[in-house]
Amino acid sequence: MNQSNETTMNPPLNQESVSLEPSAxxxxxxxxxxxxxxxxxxSNTVAFGWRALLKIKYVPEQMFDVLVTPIMFTVMFTYLFGGALAGSTADYLQFLLPGILAQTVVFTSLYTGVTLNTDISKGVYDRFKSMPIWAPSPLVGAMLGDVLRYTGASIIVVLIGLVLGYRPEQGLVGVLLALVLLNVFGFGLGWVFTVLGLILRTPGAVMTISWLVLMPMTFVSNIYVDPATMPDFLQTLVAFNPVTHLVSALRGLMSGGVTLGQLGLSLLTPVILTAVFGPLAMRLYRRKR
Amino acid sequence: MSSQHELAIQARQLTKHFGTTKAVNGVDLNVRRGSVYGVLGPNGAGKTTLVRMLATLLPPNSGQAKVLGHDIVTEAHHVRSRISLTGQFASVDEDLSGRENLILLARLLGFKGRAAKARADELLAAFDLADAANRQIKNYSGGMRRRLDIAASLVVTPDLIFLDEPTTGLDPRSRNQVWDIVRALVAEGTTVLLTTQYLEEADQLAERIAVIDHGVVIAEGTSRELKASVGSGVMHVQLQEPEQREQARQILSDYLLTAVHPEPDPTALTVQYSDSSLATAALAELPKAGIVLAGFSMGQPSLDEVFLALTGRPPEPTRAAKDVEGAAQ
Incomplete structure (x- = not known):
């Protein structure tokens, strides 16, 4: 009662306190x-990884490619080439699946460049650059987010394979180790596309150039056919293709018989790519805009 | 020594070239700690390039600058830990919500989990954005976007904040909100360097103003000093009869002892004055001489008029002449 009395008596004062509140x-x-x-x-890198995940939340369509393409390739190639190349689709799938995993991750890694190309032109990078954070963390964090894409895409391929009749002889452990190797390889390759994303003007250009690199990289390898059936010069190319070594190691991990040499060769590529393209990406990033 | 410690920004012959374009061409700047400093200039004058250099985004071609006592090139990391930048174009992530933006920045600055969320919510409430917290910024209005952009610079209250054209494109209400924020910041001890195209804004907020054009400081001083060289206001006089214009010009110029300019319109005159009461008194002389007024307006000199006074030419690139008749008071 007392309160209501006060408010009716001092309406101006009450109004004033309302308008002053936000300012205080x-x-x-x-x-x-x-x-x-x-x-x-x-910690900086993880924060940027979180940012990459938030983007997927708002634009879930960007995961569509990542999920549908591997399903398409696995089913298509198994039934298209299986009979001709291995006598039966079941035998071919045993051979093909680790290769399709490699192809999926290699294809997915180009989105690192495409996404960065659109992202980097935004004003928010001015803010990131003016903050006391670890300078490469916006780039590395984005790539960390991409690792999640690789894992998602790889799991889908393995599941589709299991449905179609693929049986990994080394069981779950072999598959998990293969996923780790795929992620390491994808991360290293991601630096190449980060550099392309920083150099080229439009996401379309990044896409075009990347495909020009990726098509021969995946087809001129041991993913689809045994290189022994190829002419000599192609065999030489295949032997130097890093994807070949990745696929050999994956087959070894999932079907058994992996050697240290295979693992070493497949890990060499991401290490070299990171050492060369990592610093290059940072140089380009600092100069951007 | 002690005077150096009082300077938040000290720039000497700062220069940045892009190809053959000299975006910033030998700028000296002394900004006192705890003050608002205005950098006034038209589009393309080099304001943004200057800010980007001082905020360590762009290395200068030559010259040097110290921000809060640290060199912007060799001690960039020290500078970054004590400044914030609100760029001319939204320096927030448009795809994320306001709250997510602030949480991201809080985490980058070392707030952990719950503390980051708490600081984000605190800022959203203080900047009147709590209702829009979970909306993507691309759906914000211009004023809301600006406020969030400034809030994003205050996750950790900086010792120095750069505001690059903070009110360009804002409606008057949003502009006033930004001005209130600037005043609150200075009251709490933060130094503010703001760039603007509007003389009125620099006049309202800044202790000192540098006018820049073609990457060069063409005038520097307090608002009062600058106005002394320009005249504090502009009066536009509209007559009924074109024949009476010469007589009116004579009366006004005799009374105010300044030049009165005829305008292209044969019934219009422009006067720059330094004392508004004197100007209105001069105006009252016209009806006494039988001159019929169709209308008049008084207001701040526009940036164009400042440039005309300082350089003898309009600012480049030429923009549509801006009139301040609306602000007749």
């Missing part, structure tokens, strides 16, 4: 000068 709130918020300890490079 503003001042209080600004006055906080708390500065938490600088987080490390890893």
């Amino acid at each position: 709130n503003l001042v209080r918020t600004i006055a906080v000068r708390e500065r938490p300890a600088n987080p490390g490079a890893w």
Whole structure:
């Protein structure tokens, strides 16, 4: 009762306090000068990885390619070439599936470049560059988000394979190790597309150039056919193709009989790519805009 | 020594070339700590390039600058840990919601999980954005976007904030909100460097103003000093009869002791004055001499008029002449 009396008696004062409130709130918020300890490079990278995941939440269509393409390739090639190349689709699938996994991850990695190309032109990168964070973290974080795509796409391929009759002789452990190797390889290859994404003007250009590289890289390899059936010069090319070594290692991990040499050769590529294209990407990134 | 410590920004002959274009061509700048400093200039004058250099985004071709006592090239990381930048084009992620943007920045600056969310919500409430917190920024209005952009610069309150054209394209209400934020920031001890195309904005907020054109500072001083060289206001006089214009020009110029310019319109005159009460008194002389007024307006000199006074030519690239008749007071 007392309260209502007061409000009717002093309406102007009440109004004033309402209009002053946001401003006082503003001042209080600004006055906080708390500065938490600088987080490390890893924490910065994880934060940018989280940003990449949020993007998928808002544009789920971008996952469509990643999910549908591998299903299409697995089913198509198994039934198209199986009878001709291996006598039966079941035998061919045993041979083809690890290769299709490699192809899927290699194809998916080009989205790193396409996505970055659109993303980097936005003003928010000005803010990132003006912040006291680990400089490569926006790039590495985005690639970390892509690792999730590789894993998702790979799992789908394995599941489709299981449905069609593929049986990994090394069981779950072999498959999991293969997934790890695929992610490491995809991460290394991602640097190449990051560089392309930084150099080229449009996402379309990144796409076109990337396909020009990726088509021969995947087809001139041991993914689809045994290289022994190829002419000599092609066999030489296949032997130098990093994808070939990746596929050999994957087959070894999933079907058994993997050698240290195979693993070493398949890991050499991502290490070299990161060492060469990582610093190059950072140079280009700093100069961008 | 002590005077150096009082400077938030100290730039010497800062220069940036893009090919043959000299975007910034030997700029000196001294910005006192805790003040608002205005960089005034038309589009393409080099304001954004200057800010990008000072915010460590762009290395200068020559010259040097210290921001909060640290060199912008050799100690860039120290500079970055104490500044914030709100760019001319939204420096937030348009695809994410306002809240997600602030949480991301809070996490990057070291707030952990729950603390990052708390700081984001605190900022959203303070900037009157709580209702729009979970909406993507691409669906924000211009004013909301600007406020979020500034909030994003205050996740950790910086010692120095760069605001690159913070009110360009905003409606008057949103502009006033931004001005309130700037005033609140300075009151809390943050130094503000803002660029603007509007003399009024620099006049309202800035302690000192540098006018730049073609990458060069063409005038520097307090708003009062600049106005002394320009005249604090402009009066447009519209007559009924074109024949009376010469007589009116004579009366006004005798009374105000300044030049009165005829306009292309044969019934119009423009006067730059430094004392508004004197100007209105001069205006009152016209009816006494039998001159019929069709109308008049008084207002701040526009940027074009400042440039005309300082350089003897309109700013380039030429824009449609802006009139401030609306602000007749």
